Amino acid sequence: MAKTTKIIFPPEIEVWYILPAVRKHISLELIKTGLAQKQVAKIIGVTEASISHYKKDKRAKEDILDEACLKLVKIAAGDIAKDPLHFYKRATTLLNEIKKTGLLCRLYEEKTVLTEKERACGNCKEAEKKLCFEE
Numbered sequence: 001m002a003k004t005t006k007i008i009f010p011p012e013i014e015v016w017y018i019l020p021a022v023r024k025h026i027s028l029e030l031i032k033t034g035l036a037q038k039q040v041a042k043i044i045g046v047t048e049a050s051i052s053h054y055k056k057d058k059r060a061k062e063d064i065l066d067e068a069c070l071k072l073v074k075i076a077a078g079d080i081a082k083d084p085l086h087f088y089k090r091a092t093t094l095l096n097e098i099k100k101t102g103l104l105c106r107l108y109e110e111k112t113v114l115t116e117k118e119r120a121c122g123n124c125k126e127a128e129k130k131l132c133f134e135e
Contacts, residue, residue, distance in 0.1 A: 029077030
């Protein structure tokens with residue numbers, strides 16, 4: 001992953017990298033349960049074309065989710081398959097759990113041009129703050 005040449009904020013990392021990866025993996029897991037692309041698109045609030053792009057690795061191409069995160073995705077997708085109305089709640093909980101793994105902090109460090117003193121995302125738990133500030 002290359003660093004950007006502009007200042008970016010942690011929420012941008014979530015929107016540009018983490019949320020697409022979560023949507024992709026939830027979609028793929030829901031398809032494995034037998035749901036059609038059209039149903040999956042409706043459940044997660046994206047177009048059928050987006051689901052097709054996830055399947056063909058044309059969208060959310062970077063493998064940023066580690067095994068622990070993928071395990072959380074699989075559990076969430078199982079719950080969503082049982083009750084699609086729970087997508088928003090499960091996805092929000094999942095994103096918060098993924099933040100606790102330090103992924104947001106690692107991506108922020110990789111993507112930003114800010115120096116250690118300039119960075120202060122405030123998203124890490126006390127024990128994980130070193131992830132945001134390591135050089």
